Amino acid sequence: MRNVHVDLGAKSYDIEIERGLLKTAGKRIRALLPKAEKAAVITDSNVGPLYTRTLRKTLEEEGFSVSVQLFEAGEERKNLATLGSLYNGMAEAGLTRSDLTIALGGGVTGDMGGLAAATFLRGIAFVQIPTSLLATVDSSVGGKVAVDLPEGKNLVGAFYQPKAVFIDPDLLQTLPVRYLHDGLAEVIKYGCIREKALFEKLEQIQDDTELLDHLDEIIEICCNCKARIVERDEFDTGERMLLNFGHTLGHAVEKTFNFDTYSHGEGVSIGMTLLTRRSEALGFTEPGTADRIAALLQKFRLPVSVRMGQEEFLQAIALDKKKRGSAITLVLLKNIGESFLQKVPFSELGKYLPK
Numbered sequence: 001m002r003n004v005h006v007d008l009g010a011k012s013y014d015i016e017i018e019r020g021l022l023k024t025a026g027k028r029i030r031a032l033l034p035k036a037e038k039a040a041v042i043t044d045s046n047v048g049p050l051y052t053r054t055l056r057k058t059l060e061e062e063g064f065s066v067s068v069q070l071f072e073a074g075e076e077r078k079n080l081a082t083l084g085s086l087y088n089g090m091a092e093a094g095l096t097r098s099d100l101t102i103a104l105g106g107g108v109t110g111d112m113g114g115l116a117a118a119t120f121l122r123g124i125a126f127v128q129i130p131t132s133l134l135a136t137v138d139s140s141v142g143g144k145v146a147v148d149l150p151e152g153k154n155l156v157g158a159f160y161q162p163k164a165v166f167i168d169p170d171l172l173q174t175l176p177v178r179y180l181h182d183g184l185a186e187v188i189k190y191g192c193i194r195e196k197a198l199f200e201k202l203e204q205i206q207d208d209t210e211l212l213d214h215l216d217e218i219i220e221i222c223c224n225c226k227a228r229i230v231e232r233d234e235f236d237t238g239e240r241m242l243l244n245f246g247h248t249l250g251h252a253v254e255k256t257f258n259f260d261t262y263s264h265g266e267g268v269s270i271g272m273t274l275l276t277r278r279s280e281a282l283g284f285t286e287p288g289t290a291d292r293i294a295a296l297l298q299k300f301r302l303p304v305s306v307r308m309g310q311e312e313f314l315q316a317i318a319l320d321k322k323k324r325g326s327a328i329t330l331v332l333l334k335n336i337g338e339s340f341l342q343k344v345p346f347s348e349l350g351k352y353l354p355k
């Protein structure tokens with residue numbers, strides 16, 4: 001078993017990674033919460049039918065009374081209406097403050113299940129069982145939980161740490177390939193900002209089959225990287241911003257194409273490449289870095305360019321800027337594995353964008 005400890009004082013917890021883990025989740029949760037009686041499993045309409053039965057069995061073997069709150073899959077459902085229906089289900093199941101919720105699914109399930117756990121009865125125990133690559137390496141680590149409003153993504157949320165994160169890499173075998181690659185963009189991001197050896201390992205991997213074979217190790221490296229950053233900056237005021245590498249330009253791409261052409265990971269993929277090309281030209285980044293990043297992303301069919309000019313980028317970023325003031329913090333690379341924050345006045349942002 002691989003274990004990543006997240007040290008946050010009284011809120012510390014472990015991320016356990018092991019193939020076949022789902023079958024023993026009940027025992028592990030029982031060890032954490034000896035007195036809990038009821039478990040509310042929150043899952044979506046794709047993941048639920050595949051894995052709820054196994055989870056229910058292992059929980060019932062440990063004496064938990066299990067209820068399942070299933071919602072229609074998709075980011076569009078990560079909203080207050082679905083959250084409300086989760087609260088109703090949890091109330092009907094009779095959960096008390098000594099019981100727990102388990103989020104079984106991708107980032108949507110984890111973010112929304114986490115917010116339900118943070119707020120129901122002013123907070124009950126929460127366990128994450130992430131099932132998408134993005135959720136295993138990113139959203140399940142760090143305690144950010146949220147739902148979207150029509151006005152924007154993740155506008156209602158909290159910082160709420162789980163009691164544990166249980167990762168069974170075998171569950172990712174049913175993940176549609178587009179989502180596998182989507183999550184891989186974030187994996188490559190970790191390689192770029194801090195994990196040179198991971199980046200080089202990914203350069204050696206030939207295809208998706210080989211990638212799936214190495215997932216345990218890859219997930220462990222990414223969780224470790226994010227955990228170390230989160231430990232030093234739980235509330236996202238400094239170092240945690242490094243995790244936004246490629247995201248300012250990536251969000252601009254997602255937004256300009258109305259969130260229906262490029263997935264989040266695809267946006268980040270384009271953002272990392274385009275920004276690094278510019279920062280190379282400006283002399284901040286070792287020459288050749290952008291080509292290396294682009295080659296790796298393209299091997300996994302991720303896009304590295306977009307039909308968008310500087311004006312369109314500026315417009316999309318300006319909409320976000322209102323929330324941030326007159327300067328924006330960009331994450332730049334010195335080279336693969338070494339990153340730094342650069343505060344850029346909005347008036348100079350054009351230099352960092354494609355022409």
Ligand SMILES: NC(=O)c1ccc[n+]([C@@H]2O[C@H](COP(=O)([O-])OP(=O)(O)OC[C@H]3O[C@@H](n4cnc5c(N)ncnc54)[C@H](O)[C@@H]3O)[C@@H](O)[C@H]2O)c1
Pocket residue numbers: 044045046047050073074075078105106107108109111131132133134135138139140141142143144145153154171172173174175176179182
């Ligand atoms: N909290 C954070 O720090 C953080 C960080 C990054 C992203 N996020 C959030 O994460 C969300 C995106 O996460 P996501 O990409 O996992 O989205 P998702 O939860 O919608 O999952 C993607 C798709 O894959 C399906 N799926 C998931 N696991 C599966 C499996 N094992 N087998 C078959 N199908 C499976 C889902 O049903 C869904 O259709 C966004 O809402 C984003 O805001 C949060």
Ligand SMILES: [Zn+2]
Pocket residue numbers: 186247264268
């Ligand atoms: Zn991201």
